[in-house]
Amino acid sequence: MSTATIKKIKKALTGNEAGAEAMRQIDPDVAAVFPITPQTELMHAFAAFVADGKVGTELVTVESEHSAMSATVGAAAAGARAMTATSANGLALMWEIVNICSAMRLPVVMPVINRAISGPLNIHCDHSDMMGSRDTGWIQIFSENSQEEYDNIIQAVRIAENPNVLLPVMVGSDGFIISHALETVEIYEDAEVKEFVGEYTPDRTLLNTGKPMTYGPLDLQDYYMEHKMAEHNAIHNAGKVILEIGKEFGKKFGTEYGFFDTYKMEDAEYAIICIGSTAGTTRVVVDKMRAEGKKVGLIKIRVFRPFPFKELAEAVKNLKGLAVLDRADTFGGRGGPLYIEMKSALSDVKEKPVTRNFIYGLGGRDINTTDIETIYNQIEETVKTGKGAESFSYFGVRGDV
Amino acid sequence: MSLKSWNEVPLGGVILEAGNAKEYKTGDWRSQRPVVDKEKCINCLTCFIFCPDSAIKVENGIMIGYDYDFCKGCGICANECPKKCITMKPEADFR
Ligand code: SF4
Ligand code: SF4
Numbered sequence: 001m002s003t004a005t006i007k008k009i010k011k012a013l014t015g016n017e018a019g020a021e022a023m024r025q026i027d028p029d030v031a032a033v034f035p036i037t038p039q040t041e042l043m044h045a046f047a048a049f050v051a052d053g054k055v056g057t058e059l060v061t062v063e064s065e066h067s068a069m070s071a072t073v074g075a076a077a078a079g080a081r082a083m084t085a086t087s088a089n090g091l092a093l094m095w096e097i098v099n100i101c102s103a104m105r106l107p108v109v110m111p112v113i114n115r116a117i118s119g120p121l122n123i124h125c126d127h128s129d130m131m132g133s134r135d136t137g138w139i140q141i142f143s144e145n146s147q148e149e150y151d152n153i154i155q156a157v158r159i160a161e162n163p164n165v166l167l168p169v170m171v172g173s174d175g176f177i178i179s180h181a182l183e184t185v186e187i188y189e190d191a192e193v194k195e196f197v198g199e200y201t202p203d204r205t206l207l208n209t210g211k212p213m214t215y216g217p218l219d220l221q222d223y224y225m226e227h228k229m230a231e232h233n234a235i236h237n238a239g240k241v242i243l244e245i246g247k248e249f250g251k252k253f254g255t256e257y258g259f260f261d262t263y264k265m266e267d268a269e270y271a272i273i274c275i276g277s278t279a280g281t282t283r284v285v286v287d288k289m290r291a292e293g294k295k296v297g298l299i300k301i302r303v304f305r306p307f308p309f310k311e312l313a314e315a316v317k318n319l320k321g322l323a324v325l326d327r328a329d330t331f332g333g334r335g336g337p338l339y340i341e342m343k344s345a346l347s348d349v350k351e352k353p354v355t356r357n358f359i360y361g362l363g364g365r366d367i368n369t370t371d372i373e374t375i376y377n378q379i380e381e382t383v384k385t386g387k388g389a390e391s392f393s394y395f396g397v398r399g400d401v
Numbered sequence: 402m403s404l405k406s407w408n409e410v411p412l413g414g415v416i417l418e419a420g421n422a423k424e425y426k427t428g429d430w431r432s433q434r435p436v437v438d439k440e441k442c443i444n445c446l447t448c449f450i451f452c453p454d455s456a457i458k459v460e461n462g463i464m465i466g467y468d469y470d471f472c473k474g475c476g477i478c479a480n481e482c483p484k485k486c487i488t489m490k491p492e493a494d495f496r
């Protein structure tokens with residue numbers, strides 16, 4: 001339930017501006033910036049806040065994303081609340097340090113404006129960037145719209161810095177579809193956000209000369225696995241913290257967040273599970289098809305890492321058919337990344353729906369309400385005829401699939 | 402030295418004690434052990450100068466032997482010794 005006392009200011013903002021707004025309120029000690037489409041406007045807007053003296057952030061302009069993540073890691077190890085943001089090839093270039101960041105257990109928060117990884121060269125939305133770094137030990141949260149991007153970035157700081165977590169968090173938002181679309185976003189008052197986010201008081205910092213320590217030393221056969229095990233447990237245990245913070249956020253600001261969101265799933269026979277802005281499109285189709293008497297529902301993933309496999313298996317096990325929508329491929333795997341996780345989640349339950357994987361929207365190809373309706377009809381058809389069950393294929397591609 | 406388990410190691414592979422590199426016995430890496438023939442040694446200390454690990458022990462200007470905790474067995478001393486009185490022997494012979 002919403003506590004009505006919190007004032008909300010309605011603003012017309014693009015996703016990138018909403019992200020910058022969250023960063024302004026968080027007021028990180030350090031932000032490393034390097035432009036890449038479609039993230040550029042986020043840091044552009046934030047840099048204006050720095051120039052206008054609205055934040056106390058030390059803005060480090062670097063020469064590449066590899067340096068952006070390196071500067072962020074350095075600042076975080078020094079004890080700063082440090083952030084950066086990127087997209088697609090930028091994330092690919094920083095990949096080396098992305099892994100080091102999580103292994104050093106540094107609570108960095110990074111908005112990722114999801115874009116197709118080149119090549120072929122493409123600047124539009126898909127999830128191949130974050131999916132390509134799904135196994136880097138970062139917590140991964142996806143947003144459906146600008147409001148969620150704003151809310152998720154604020155929560156990400158708390159999640160990352162929680163003493164039981166201490167892991168970096170990526171907050172994904174669909175490139176252009178969210179990042180460049182103007183929407184109404186409810187911004188909370190600065191003081192309220194600052195109170196929610198709180199002060200960052202790390203107990204391990206490089207700049208504490210009274211307690212000298214070494215970050216990033218060689219870690220060989222005798223200890224590497226112990227450190228990896230600690231990281232493994234930290235991200236699995238982060239789920240509990242993500243839920244607690246989602247609840248606390250709901251109490252304070254009115255919208256509670258969990259691992260995923262369900263829409264008309266109670267009595268649903270057929271469902272789509274997807275990530276990001278496509279969930280908004282799907283919701284419209286659910287309403288239309290429900291009005292026609294079809295029992296359809298939607299699950300929208302918010303947290304991809306740690307993957308909530310138990311909860312999701314529970315949420316879908318009574319369906320007749322489940323269409324899994326992936327905005328990324330795994331090239332040689334058993335379908336898209338979400339499909340692989342769902343198949344694995346469902347291997348734990350006896351009763352399970354017929355599933356089918358649709359890889360769609362790569363490189364920003366449109367997915368509209370008619371497409372979504374086609375997918376609902378196809379999964380129903382698959383359940384009835386068995387044709388296409390447990391298969392994966394590209395949706396909306398020319399030529400036979 | 403007993404090894405710590407995953408829930409005892411400091412987070413993120415951080416080393417919390419300053420200057421503890423000396424506790425890391427790099428001598429463990431050695432597969433060849435230098436042995437000096439003090440009969441032939443002229444105490445010129447060439448080995449001491451060349452050793453990259455400060456593993457040659459010297460007392461009052463006399464080369465007295467090796468610090469095997471840190472000698473990694475590179476063989477530089479044996480190579481540089483003008484009297485050729487240092488021999489590299491398989492570490493296994495000493496186990
Ligand atoms: S073998 Fe190498 S490390 Fe060992 S004492 Fe000789 S020079 Fe030093
Ligand atoms: S270099 Fe050879 S001769 Fe000179 S001190 Fe060392 S062992 Fe002795």
